[in-house]
Amino acid sequence: MDAIQNNEQLEAWMQEDPELRDFLLLVAPLLLQPPRPTATTSILQKLQGVAAAASSHTTSAAELLIASDLEELDNQRPRPAQGGQRITEEWLRSLSSADCVWRFRMTADEIIQVAEALDIPEEFKVEGRYNFSHIEALCLLLARFRTAADQYNLTMLYDRSQSSISRCINELVAYIDTRWGHLLDFDHDFLLHPTKLAIYSVAINQQGGPSTSVFGFVDCTIRRICRPSEYQRQAYNGHKKVHSLKFQAVVLLNGMFDHLFGPMEGHQNDAHLLKASHLMEICAVHARRERVGDNAPIEDRFFQVFGDPAYGVGAHIMSLFSNAHITAEQRKWNAEMAAVRIEVEHAFGIVVNTWPFLNAA
Known part of the structure; x- marks a missing residue:
């Protein structure tokens, strides 16, 4: 009813003032962008101000409408100005090591070495006809992952438009x-x-783990995402109560990731990711001990990964004793393996603490 009354009032004003009617027909498309539920009410509020000002003959209706609309647009989407320093090797080397590490998590020499090791083309071209040097492209990627802030912060620092930064990062990751x-x-x-x-x-055995066949630790981690417009149920993780993507990793004792699988929908459990990754089949082929015959016991033939009790036990995976009535010896074994298994949790934590963008949603 309010919308009908507003439209009727707007039509009445336009009939009373032909000049105002002609002007509104010209500027209405601008006033109605972007579409919003209260657009008609907003216009009426502007027109009421116009009518009050026009009655005192202080200014024209057109001037008032344009000034009001421009002010509203300015207030809706403030954006920082592009500026700062374009990233070059010369500029990068001019930074102190502390400044460079703070900005990119690496020193200048490390960035240059990584750019070459990753075989990034010296002229990295992206969609939209944007060109970046391999060093600039990698630096923008590192700077983006280093913070959860939006990309407009980078436009102020590194003299690139937001659209070019977005395309550079997405295409370099791919x-x-x-x-x-x-x-x-x-x-x-x-x-x-x-x-x-x-x-x-x-190394795991010398660190205190009682097993002599475990080479790494398997676990899953979820990365929270914004609620998707579609497939919300599939993305929802009931345990963490967030929409998410799920990854599986195998981590070595030194903290290195030697296997990463995903992402998959957040509602999937760990056992599903283990099956979908075919990790056990891969271990059956490639995690065999050298110079050991097929007739030897399984623990002597294969190296294994270690996980929590949800993974169960098999020829290529080992987990904690989960029986409620375990013996004292089994309880001691659990404690010793859990003490070294914590390394996989540390590895996940190091990643998201070093690159906060990966933990942002």
């Missing part, structure tokens, strides 16, 4: 994932070669 993502599947040629697995299992 490039790195395509180029190097296979190393996080199961790098059996280097990081997870059987010779290395033997070293990792010995």
Whole structure:
């Protein structure tokens, strides 16, 4: 009813003042952008101000409407001015080590080495005809992940538009994932070669773990996301009570991630991710001890990952004793393995503390 009455009042004013009617027909599209439920009421409030001012003959209706609308638009979406220093190798090396680490979490030399190691093209071209040097592109990515603030902060610091920064970051992440993502599947040629697995299992045992066959620790982590417009039920994690994406990782005793799988929907449990990742099948092929025959006991043939009781026990995975009536010896074994297993939690914490953007939603 209010909308009908407002429209009728607006029509009455326009009939009384032909000049005002012609002007409104011209500027109405501007006044109605962006669309909002109270648009008609907002216009009426402006017109009431116009009528009051016009009765005193202080200014024209057109001037009042334009000034009012521009002021409203300014108040709606304030944006910082683009400025600061464009990132170059020369400028990067001019920073002190402390300043560079604060901005990008790495020193200038480390950034240059990482850019070359990642094989980022020296001229990194993105959609929209934006060009970046490989060093500038990596620095913008590091600066973005280093904070949960929005991208307009970077426009003030590094003299790039928000749209160009967004495209650079998104396309560089996609490039790195395509180029190097296979190393996080199961790098059996280097990081997870059987010779290395033997070293990792010995290190865990020397650190206090009673097992001599465990080389890493498997666990899942969730990353909170904004509530999606679709598939909300699939993304909702009932345990944490947030919408999220879920990842599975295997972490070595030194804190390195040697396997990462995901993301998957937040409602999936850990066992589902373990099955979907085919980690057990991969371990059956690549986590075998060298120079051990097929007739040897399982614990002598394979290296294993270690997880919480939800994962169960198998040829390639070990977990804590979960029986309510475990013996004192089993309870002691649980405590010793849990003490070294905490490393996987530390690894997740280091990642989100170093790169807060990954924990923002």
